Each structure stands twice: as C-alpha cells, then as structure tokens.
Amino acid sequence: MTFYHFLSFERTICNGAFTSELPADTVRRIAAELKCHPTDERVALHLDKEDKLRHFREYFISPKMRDLPPIDLSLVNKDENAIYFLGNSLGLQPKMVKSYIEEELDKWAKMGGYGHDVGKRPWIIGDEIIVGLMKDIVGANEKEIALMNALTVNLHLLLLSFFKPTPKRHKILLEAKAFPSDHYAIESQLQLHGLNVEESMRMIKNLRIEDILEKEGDSIAVILFSGLHFYTGTKVCILSPPTSLDHHGCFVGFDLAHAVGNVELHLHDWGVDFACWCSYKYLNAGAGGIAGAFIHEKHTHKIKPTLVGWFGHELSTRFKMDNSKCIQFYLKCTLKMSLRILKIRNDISRATMKALRRKSILLTGYLEYLIKHYYSKDKADTKKPMVNIITPSRIEDRGCQLTLTFSVSKKDVFQELEKRGVV
Amino acid sequence: VMEPSPLELPADTVRRITAELKCHPTDERVALHLDKEDKLRHFREYFYIPKMRDLPLIDLSLVNKDENAIYFLGNSLAKMGGYGHDVGKRPWIIGDEIIVGLMKDMVGAKEKEIALMNALTVNLHLLLSFFKAYAETLQLHGLNDADDKAKRGEETLRIEDILEVIEKEGDSIAVVLFSGLHFYTGQFFNIPAITKAGQAKGCFVGFDLAHAVGNVELHLHDWGVDFACWCSYKYLNAGAGGIAGAFIHEKHTHKIKPTLVGWFGHELSTRFKMDNKLQLIPGVSGFRISNPPILLVCSLQASLEIFKQATMKALRRKSILLTGYLEYPMKHYYSKDKADTKKPMVNIITPSHIEDRGCQLTLTFSVSKKDVFQELEKRGVVCDKQEPSGIRVAPVPLYNSFHDVYRFINLLTSVLDSIGTKN
Numbered sequence: 001m002t003f004y005h006f007l008s009f010e011r012t013i014c015n016g017a018f019t020s021e022l023p024a025d026t027v028r029r030i031a032a033e034l035k036c037h038p039t040d041e042r043v044a045l046h047l048d049k050e051d052k053l054r055h056f057r058e059y060f061i062s063p064k065m066r067d068l069p070p071i072d073l074s075l076v077n078k079d080e081n082a083i084y085f086l087g088n089s090l091g092l093q094p095k096m097v098k099s100y101i102e103e104e105l106d107k108w109a110k111m112g113g114y115g116h117d118v119g120k121r122p123w124i125i126g127d128e129i130i131v132g133l134m135k136d137i138v139g140a141n142e143k144e145i146a147l148m149n150a151l152t153v154n155l156h157l158l159l160l161s162f163f164k165p166t167p168k169r170h171k172i173l174l175e176a177k178a179f180p181s182d183h184y185a186i187e188s189q190l191q192l193h194g195l196n197v198e199e200s201m202r203m204i205k206n207l208r209i210e211d212i213l214e215k216e217g218d219s220i221a222v223i224l225f226s227g228l229h230f231y232t233g234t235k236v237c238i239l240s241p242p243t244s245l246d247h248h249g250c251f252v253g254f255d256l257a258h259a260v261g262n263v264e265l266h267l268h269d270w271g272v273d274f275a276c277w278c279s280y281k282y283l284n285a286g287a288g289g290i291a292g293a294f295i296h297e298k299h300t301h302k303i304k305p306t307l308v309g310w311f312g313h314e315l316s317t318r319f320k321m322d323n324s325k326c327i328q329f330y331l332k333c334t335l336k337m338s339l340r341i342l343k344i345r346n347d348i349s350r351a352t353m354k355a356l357r358r359k360s361i362l363l364t365g366y367l368e369y370l371i372k373h374y375y376s377k378d379k380a381d382t383k384k385p386m387v388n389i390i391t392p393s394r395i396e397d398r399g400c401q402l403t404l405t406f407s408v409s410k411k412d413v414f415q416e417l418e419k420r421g422v423v
Numbered sequence: 424v425m426e427p428s429p430l431e432l433p434a435d436t437v438r439r440i441t442a443e444l445k446c447h448p449t450d451e452r453v454a455l456h457l458d459k460e461d462k463l464r465h466f467r468e469y470f471y472i473p474k475m476r477d478l479p480l481i482d483l484s485l486v487n488k489d490e491n492a493i494y495f496l497g498n499s500l501a502k503m504g505g506y507g508h509d510v511g512k513r514p515w516i517i518g519d520e521i522i523v524g525l526m527k528d529m530v531g532a533k534e535k536e537i538a539l540m541n542a543l544t545v546n547l548h549l550l551l552s553f554f555k556a557y558a559e560t561l562q563l564h565g566l567n568d569a570d571d572k573a574k575r576g577e578e579t580l581r582i583e584d585i586l587e588v589i590e591k592e593g594d595s596i597a598v599v600l601f602s603g604l605h606f607y608t609g610q611f612f613n614i615p616a617i618t619k620a621g622q623a624k625g626c627f628v629g630f631d632l633a634h635a636v637g638n639v640e641l642h643l644h645d646w647g648v649d650f651a652c653w654c655s656y657k658y659l660n661a662g663a664g665g666i667a668g669a670f671i672h673e674k675h676t677h678k679i680k681p682t683l684v685g686w687f688g689h690e691l692s693t694r695f696k697m698d699n700k701l702q703l704i705p706g707v708s709g710f711r712i713s714n715p716p717i718l719l720v721c722s723l724q725a726s727l728e729i730f731k732q733a734t735m736k737a738l739r740r741k742s743i744l745l746t747g748y749l750e751y752p753m754k755h756y757y758s759k760d761k762a763d764t765k766k767p768m769v770n771i772i773t774p775s776h777i778e779d780r781g782c783q784l785t786l787t788f789s790v791s792k793k794d795v796f797q798e799l800e801k802r803g804v805v806c807d808k809q810e811p812s813g814i815r816v817a818p819v820p821l822y823n824s825f826h827d828v829y830r831f832i833n834l835l836t837s838v839l840d841s842i843g844t845k846n
Contacts, residue, residue: 115663149713150713
C-alpha cells in the first residue's frame with residue numbers, strides 16, 4: 001500500500017524519529033532475562049508488571065465474555081474480561097461517566113433552569129469548562145479549541161470558512177480512500193461552489209505530495225487529510241507545510257478522528273490551519289459524543305465563521321438578545337451530557353499523552369511481534385494460513401491500530417474471534 | 424363539569440366555578456377545584472420538581488423549604504421525572520430513528536419528514552443552505568416594524584402586516600423564516616396563513632419552532648410548511664443542549680438535497696461499505712451528517728413517551744385553561760384599566776386571543792421589573808427576565824398545576840403591593 005507513504009515531508013524531523021528500544025528488541029530482551037521463549041505468557045505478565053500505566057485499566061468498564069452478543073460460551077470463561085481491541089471505533093466507558101452524568105441530572109432535578117449558571121459545570125459554559133483538558137491532547141491553546149457538534153458538522157463549518165475557491169485556486173486535495181464522511185463532505189462543498197468534482201476534487205493515490213504541489217500547488221485551495229487513516233492505520237506526517245505552500249496560499253487541515261487520544265499531536269507548533277475530531281473513539285466519550293474543532297490562533301482576526309449562531313456571541317452580552325453579530329464558531333448550546341463523559345477521558349490525560357504513547361508503542365509492537373512470529377509470509381509454510389499487517393511497520397508511521405489481512409476467509413477468522421470474546 | 428366546551432373561554436370557566444363554589448374568583452378553592460378536575464394532573468409525578476430549599480436564590484425565611492418551587496421556566500429548560508418502563512435496546516446506529524415516530528404527533532408530520540440531529544441553529548443553517556447561498560448573503564426581508572409598532576404602541580406583530588409585506592415584496596423574497604411562537608412576546612403566529620401567503624409569491628416558508636413544539640398543536644404536513652427546526656430542551660424537556668429536530672415536507676423529497684453532506688445521510692444498508700459512492704437518503708434524513716449522540720436520544724425519548732400518553736390535544740386544552748387562569752386575576756385586578764393610579768400595574772404583552780398564544784405570558788410592570796423578579800425568586804418562583812422589560816411566566820400543562828398558578832398570583836400580588844408601598 002505504497003500510496004499512503006505520500007506525505008514524506010522530511011521524514012526525519014516529522015514527529016521526531018523513534019530512538020528508544022524497539023518493541024521487538026524489548027520482547028527479546030525480556031525473554032532472554034526470563035530464559036523463556038518470546039511467545040511465552042510470562043513475557044506478557046512481565047510487561048504488565050512493569051507497565052507504569054496499568055492501573056488506568058481500572059478506570060474503565062470492561063465488557064465481560066458473557067455479555068458479548070456473538071460469544072460462544074462453550075469456548076470461554078464467561079466471567080473473564082473480553083479482549084477489547086475496538087477502541088478505534090468505540091472507546092470503553094470510563095467508570096466516572098455515570099456519576100458525572102448523575103451530578104448533572106441531580107442538579108437538573110433539584111433546580112431546573114438555574115443549572116445554567118451554578119454548580120460544578122454551569123451549563124451555559126459547559127463546554128468551555130473542559131476545553132482546558134483538551135490542550136495537551138491536541139497541543140493547542142485553549143482559545144484555539146472548541147468542543148461542539150459532531151465531527152463532520154465541524155468539518156463543514158471549517159471548510160465553509162477556509163475553502164473560498166477562486167477561478168484559479170479551486171481544488172481540494174485529499175486521500176484517495178478517505179473516510180466516507182470526509183469524502184462526501186468535500187464533494188458537497190465543491191458542489192456548493194458550483195465546481196466540477198472531477199476537476200476540483202484532487203485525490204492522491206500513488207504520488208508523493210511534493211510532486212503534486214510542485215505541479216498543481218497554485219490551483220489547490222485546501223489540503224484535507226486524516227491524521228491517521230481509518231483503514232490502514234497509517235499515521236500521516238503532520239508538519240507545517242514547506243514554505244512554498246505558504247507562499248501558495250493553501251490551507252491545510254486534518255480530520256483527527258483516529259489520531260486524537262491515540263498519538264501525540266502538536267497542532268499549534270506544527271502550524272496546522274484547522275482540524276476537527278470526534279470523541280467516541282480514543283477519547284471514550286460514548287456513541288455520538290461531543291466533537292471538537294481547532295483553528296490556529298494566527299487566523300484569529302482573519303477567518304470568520306460563515307454560519308453564525310448565538311453561542312458564537314461573546315458571553316457577556318449573549319443574552320441581551322439584541323441580535324448583534326457574533327465572532328466565533330459555536331452554533332448552539334452544548335450537549336451537556338456528552339461533555340461530562342469527555343471530561344472523564346481528559347482527566348485520564350493525567351496519564352499524559354506522552355506516557356500513553358510510549359506504552360502504546362510497546363503494546364502494539366508486542367502484538368505485531370507475536371503475529372509476525374507465527375504468521376508472516378516468510379515464516380509460514382505454504383499450507384499454513386498467513387497474516388499480513390498492512391499498517392506501516394515504522395513506529396512513526398502508525399498509532400495503536402494494526403490492520404490485518406488473511407490468506408484465509410477474513411469473515412471466518414472474524415466470526416471465530418468474536419465467538420471467543422475478541423472485540 | 425369542569426371541562427370547558429370548545430367555546431367557553433377560561434375567564435368564563437373561572438367565573439362559572441366561583442359561582443358554583445360561591446366564592447371569589449381569587450379564592451384558593453378555585454385552584455383546588457381546577458386541579459381536582461384536571462385529567463392530566465398525574466403527569467406532574469413524571470417530573471422532578473425542584474424544592475424551595477434547592478433554589479440558589481431562595482430566601483428561606485420567606486418560604487416553606489420542603490414545598491415545591493413554582494416552576495414556570497419550562498419555556499427555557501424543563502426537567503423530567505422518572506420514566507417508568509424499560510424500553511429495551513437502542514442500537515446506537517439508529518438511535519435517532521428509533522424515536523422519530525414519537526415526534527410525529529408533536530409536529531404533525533410523517534416519520535420520513537422528521538430528523539432528530541444536531542442543535543437548532545445548526546439545523547437551521549443546514550436547511551437554509553439548500554439555496555446554495557450562505558446565510559450572510561441571503562437577502563432575508565425582515566419586517567421593519569419598529570416604526571409601525573412604536574406608532575401603535577404595540578409589541579406584537581399583526582398578521583395583516585405580515586401578509587402585507589409578503590404581498591408587496593414577495594417577488595424578491597427567497598425564504599420567509601419566522602419563529603412559530605415568539606420568544607419574547609409569546610405570540611403564536613398564524614403558521615398556515617403565513618405559509619400560504621409566502622408560497623403564493625413563490626417563496627419557501629420555514630419556521631423556527633423552538634417555543635412552539637410541545638407547547639401548541641402543530642400540523643406541519645397539512646399546513647404545507649416547507650421546512651422547520653426546533654430545539655428539545657424547552658417544552659420537550661430533553662435537558663440543556665438536547666438533540667434538536669428538523670422537518671422537510673415530503674413534497675420536496677426528490678427536489679431538495681442537502682448542501683452539506685456527511686456519512687449519516689447515506690442509506691443505512693450500504694453506509695458501511697465505505698466505497699465512497701454516495702447513496703443519499705431522500706428527504707430530511709439525507710441531511711443528517713454524523714452519528715447520533717445516544718445519551719441525548721435517551722433523555723428525549725423519556726420525555727416524548729410522556730407526551731405520547733398525554734397527547735398534544737389534551738395538553739393544549741389544559742394549557743389554554745391554565746394560562747387563562749393565570750391571566751384572569753392580572754387582567755381583573757392589576758391591569759391598567761382596573762388599577763387605581765397608585766397601585767402597581769401589570770401589563771400582559773402576550774396577545775389575549777387564545778389562538779395567538781401558547782402557554783407563556785410575558786408581563787411588564789409599572790414598577791421595577793428587576794425588583795419584582797428578585798422578590799419572586801426569593802419566594803421560590805422560577806421564571807425568567809427577558810430584556811428589555813419583560814418577565815416570562817410559562818405554566819406548562821404537563822407538570823404545572825392550577826394551584827401553582829394560584830400560589831404565584833398570591834406571591835405576585837404581595838410582591839407588587841410591598842414594592843408599591845415602598846415607592
């Protein structure tokens with residue numbers, strides 16, 4: 001899948017080269033110390049023992065085998081924890097969610113509309129209260145972040161302001177196999193401006209981005225990529241564009257759905273123009289949880305929202321109801337319950353993205369080690385089933401997810417895994 | 424028989440009951456009788472009513488702390504009580520679709536004309552965007568009625584004036600956008616008349632139903648309304664920032680397409696194929712952009728189930744009597760015509776015709792509104808101040824009782840008297 005290696009901006013300075021001990025070496029070292037085979041259970045137990053973050057597991061509610069719909073109880077111990085590897089799609093529930101929600105429900109019951117102004121989380125500023133917890137997760141200032149709506153809604157709001165095509169500069173550059181919602185969003189934005197999708201929707205497949213920019217940079221208005229690809233798990237190298245891009249006047253934005261809470265982000269320092277994300281994957285905020293948006297502070301006085309609503313109005317005069325103009329991107333009251341949940345995940349950012357990423361590298365590396373040990377193409381005899389990992393092998397090029405393909409029926413593999421409590 | 428015939432105005436009901444009971448119209452026995460005969464009074468138990476002691480601004484020396492507050496703020500944020508039964512699974516993917524059926528009778532539309540998503544103003548923007556223009560560039564002709572109103576000393580709009588503007592300028596109007604019920608005055612606009620007039624001139628006609636839905640009976644489909652949107656945290660009791668709604672008439676199913684598209688507008692059966700070939704759901708469901716916030720679906724569902732049991736028809740019937748009972752003493756003892764010049768006066772700026780209002784009354788005073796409001800708050804009345812000069816009281820048929828109104832009037836009169844004496 002070479003077409004995902006397109007973003008090769010000076011790779012050595014991208015996200016910092018990985019210089020610590022590679023996971024495979026860690027596994028081998030421990031096996032040597034324990035005088036056992038690398039695939040021995042003792043290696044896993046040792047890794048867990050040494051894991052400084054293992055206590056955070058207790059902050060989440062883990063599904064049990066017996067509660068999984070497709071489980072085959074004859075194959076498992078029903079009281080054991082499921083093997084939940086689906087955080088890339090829906091994160092597990094933090095234990096504090098219930099009590100945070102109950103706090104707001106109690107306040108609602110106790111005092112109704114007064115809840116807007118009083119309590120731990122006055123509803124009128126509910127979202128602003130937890131914005132600070134997002135700072136370190138995305139690497140931005142508080143005023144560069146808004147928590148609101150849903151991901152693709154936010155993407156549209158951002159594109160409506162950043163994508164202002166001219167006859168000359170009319171293209172949006174994106175990945176060939178972008179997530180459907182991004183694809184449809186871009187398609188509809190182009191159509192909104194009366195542009196021809198064939199000409200203006202520029203999808204990268206097998207070329208390097210530098211080559212495309214070289215040839216077509218002048219006609220590109222916006223570059224929109226995912227931060228980490230939903231299918232392959234490839235981490236896109238997010239860097240401030242080369243100066244030639246700045247000169248060209250192109251905006252660069254990212255859909256961070258699979259990146260936020262997974263890999264370290266420094267949106268401000270990288271000079272990213274805009275970004276958006278959802279919160280129900282690695283941020284564990286629950287299905288349809290409140291989403292996020294980022295606009296770099298360099299645009300504070302230049303970029304204005306195209307669609308305005310009352311929550312973009314300065315708080316101090318918002319309720320004067322005199323219909324004056326607003327200056328931010330908030331469109332409506334916040335979704336208070338979803339926010340409560342987001343707060344919990346962010347509390348856990350006490351763990352720090354740095355430390356989580358360090359463990360993630362080892363965790364995924366250990367997973368990869370075992371798979372490669374048993375099932376890679378070179379090792380297996382031709383009769384044995386093979387597993388191919390299509391996610392890049394370089395640590396800098398991926399997050400926690402590995403995407404596997406099989407020489408046997410993927411459907412069968414999946415079904416059998418489900419029956420055994422792998423989610 | 425308490426139930427008023429269709430022709431009996433609330434004032435006449437009050438007078439009839441006082442004649443039967445042989446007491447004064449302002450006697451508590453009238454309120455108790457009205458509550459006793461109220462077929463809907465048991466719905467109050469479905470909601471959490473704040474207690475006096477929990478209100479932030481209460482003056483405990485003035486109240487019995489264990490008594491229920493007088494909660495007339497349902498127009499802004501309501502609360503809800505226990506919802507009895509287990510509703511079973513709500514697959515998150517179709518979380519919103521599961522409860523759309525419960526909205527049918529609330530707005531008078533078919534299921535496929537309704538979508539539950541986002542927030543009100545977000546939905547308004549999505550609906551307006553099908554003109555392929557941004558809100559800032561659309562020429563929306565507002566009724567420049569400041570001059571007219573000043574001339575007539577009115578605060579509300581006359582339907583004749585509205586229709587006149589549409590008649591005169593309709594050819595240059597693309598969209599007529601009105602609130603269904605005005606947030607400040609409480610005026611309920613003649614939706615079918617405005618719709619008909621606007622469409623006769625070739626305009627699209629839409630309504631912001633924030634203060635109408637759950638308050639008055641709506642028949643969006645039969646009235647031929649083109650589009651509408653609403654929030655759910657007022658009379659729909661779904662909690663601060665609850666999931667909002669949108670309506671597009673089925674006559675537009677194949678003509679109007681969303682301008683801003685996301686993956687949840689894609690047909691469910693192929694949505695997860697991820698082949699980036701859009702299969703748009705016809706009608707308003709195609710306007711959905713992202714996956715639904717399931718926790719917000721839950722709170723709305725709980726409330727809508729109560730509405731289903733009660734029915735809008737019955738609720739409206741009680742509401743007319745409840746608000747009429749509220750209006751009666753103010754009109755008869757504290758209004759301009761009746762009061763002597765030294766007594767504080769209350770002016771009700773909400774129209775007096777039942778067809779022209781919902782449950783809310785907006786009151787202005789000849790004394791300091793701020794003082795009145797503060798004194799009411801200290802005594803456990805929960806209502807709101809609305810700039811420039813109004814206090815809004817909205818007794819809601821689902822959980823407010825006639826005795827609540829009785830207590831409010833008593834408190835109001837004693838507050839006004841004490842302020843009047845002070846001055």
